[in-house]
Amino acid sequence: MKHISILLIYICILISSCTKKNEIIIGTVELSNSKLLLTQAADSLDVPWDLQYDKTNNYIIFSEIKGNIKKLDLNDNSVQLITAIPSVFQQRTTGLLGMALYQPLQSEHYLFVSYTTKTDDKIYSNLYRYIYKDGTVKNPKLLLQIPGNTGHNGSRIIIGTDKKIYWATGDAAIDANAQDITKLNGKILRINLDGSIPKDNPTPNSYVYAWGFRNMQGLTQGENSIIYTSEHGDAVEDEVNLIQPLHNYGWPLIEGKNPPKKETDSTKAIVFTQPLQSWTPVIAPAGISYYGSTKIPEWRKSLLLTTLKSQSLRVLKLSEDGKAIIDEYTLFKDQLGRLRSVLTLPNGDIYFCTSNRDWNPQKGFPKPEDDRIYKLSLNEKAIGKIFTSIKTTSAPVVAELSGKNLYEAYCASCHKSDGKGIMGTFPSLEKSTTVNGDIKTLSQIILKGLKNQTIDGVKYDAQMPAFNFLKDEEATAIINYIRSNFKNQASTININQFKQTK
Ligand code: HEC
Structure with missing residues (x-):
């Protein structure tokens, strides 16, 4: 000692x-x-x-x-x-x-x-x-x-x-x-x-x-x-x-x-x-x-x-x-x-x-x-x-087309890796009515972005940018990832179902 x-x-x-x-x-x-x-x-x-x-x-x-x-x-x-x-x-x-x-x-x-x-x-x-x-x-x-x-x-x-x-x-x-x-x-x-x-x-x-x-x-x-x-x-x-x-x-x-x-x-x-x-x-x-x-x-x-x-x-x-x-x-x-x-x-x-x-x-x-x-x-x-x-060597690429990787690359900076977001700034995606709800609404939010919403009684003045540059398979993978994680239990979709929501 x-x-x-x-x-x-x-x-x-x-x-x-x-x-x-x-x-x-x-x-x-x-x-x-x-x-x-x-x-x-x-x-x-x-x-x-x-x-x-x-x-x-x-x-x-x-x-x-x-x-x-x-x-x-x-x-x-x-x-x-x-x-x-x-x-x-x-x-x-x-x-x-x-x-x-x-x-x-x-x-x-x-x-x-x-x-x-x-x-x-x-x-x-x-x-x-x-x-x-x-x-x-x-x-x-x-x-x-x-x-x-x-x-x-x-x-x-x-x-x-x-x-x-x-x-x-x-x-x-x-x-x-x-x-x-x-x-x-x-x-x-x-x-x-x-x-x-x-x-x-x-x-x-x-x-x-x-x-x-x-x-x-x-x-x-x-x-x-x-x-x-x-x-x-x-x-x-x-x-x-x-x-x-x-x-x-x-x-x-x-x-x-x-x-x-x-x-x-x-x-x-x-x-x-x-x-x-x-x-x-x-x-x-x-x-x-x-x-x-x-x-x-x-x-x-x-x-x-x-x-x-x-x-x-x-x-x-x-x-x-x-x-x-x-x-x-x-x-x-x-x-x-x-x-x-x-x-x-x-x-x-x-x-x-x-x-x-x-x-x-x-x-x-x-x-x-x-x-x-x-x-x-x-x-x-x-x-x-x-x-x-x-x-x-070049712009970082998303190595694998997994929903988790794509979520980390495009969504987690705001909604966080655990999906909990920041109250009043970035809404939580946990047990979310929107994430578990109608696919077309969800897909439109991701493709077009969102602003000026009141979610669960809280007003969000930060904006969500549009992700319309994502490939169909990437958007589908992200949707399936958030619908089956963060205590959400919604059905997953295939790429054709996603395409119909565009
Ligand atoms: C730059 C920050 C930012 C990024 C990146 C971002 N979002 Fe958002 N997101 C927001 C904000 C802010 C809102 C709330 C907008 C409002 O209410 O006006 C929101 C709202 C949402 C909603 C609606 C939540 C609800 O309960 O109605 C969903 C679903 C969503 N985002 C999913 C995603 C997905 C999936 C990604 C990645 C592809 C993503 N977001 C990337 C900031 C972000």
């Missing part, structure tokens, strides 16, 4: 001597030549949403969805509240979201923040500018306010190399916004630092820089000032896009690299820009950060992408000119939970955060001390648990 405790003390001293500044060692990521130490820099956070680096003070400034702006001092890894914004409206995915810290050499420093508010039953997305100095903020100024919704508020912000604000807005759950050039939703907006419209915008007197987006959750700028975004598709085709002025990225007329859903004369006339990469089944891509440092040679010229549904960090290796994705690697799959945001420091260290206390927790999460901010940095030797990065 005594020996064990001495050994434990010895190990503790050993570990604490390896970690600086209260970092907890989690393990090592082994790449082909480099080793990266994974440490935990902060815990017990509540849905950190955006991470920014204060290069003057060596702080990470981060937002928490309910309205806090906090700082993580990298000199000792202490966390302090900078300010709590009382007017933030937080429900489901709304709240205090994207931020951008701007620290020019000569003039005042600014922190730009995007958050939702609610006035007289109307939700808005707001772009505010604070004066920022050494971990404090003051004098908020509203630069722009646009319609918001309970979902699809986009909100990432960057300050481009041209000293303009780029604000990625969501379609506010109204598809048509994205193709309407007069609306500011579903767009990349280009804005002067004081909120006015830049004189050199591609359309005179308009903030609109690029259009045709659903709900972007990541925005970054790489070499040669190339701007990249990540975006949530509905039931299919999550995307990473390369943004060019006045290009149309297609939502809701096309998704991913597919042809237009409905070929009409007007859609034939539009030129759509395809994503660099798209994913079906969806991965829910979130924060994205360009990695240009030589510190981790294997990752130089990559996009680092955090994902929520697929609970992983992706490394998207870019071509030399940055205009194509040539390789994809997946790290930490299902091990740390939902990952929301990622930040690359000028010295090549990487910080990223979890989102395990948000509206859509995954199986086994949140852990008691979630949410956390993690750090990845180059290290000489391997310590602790070993993580490997797995090369994704």
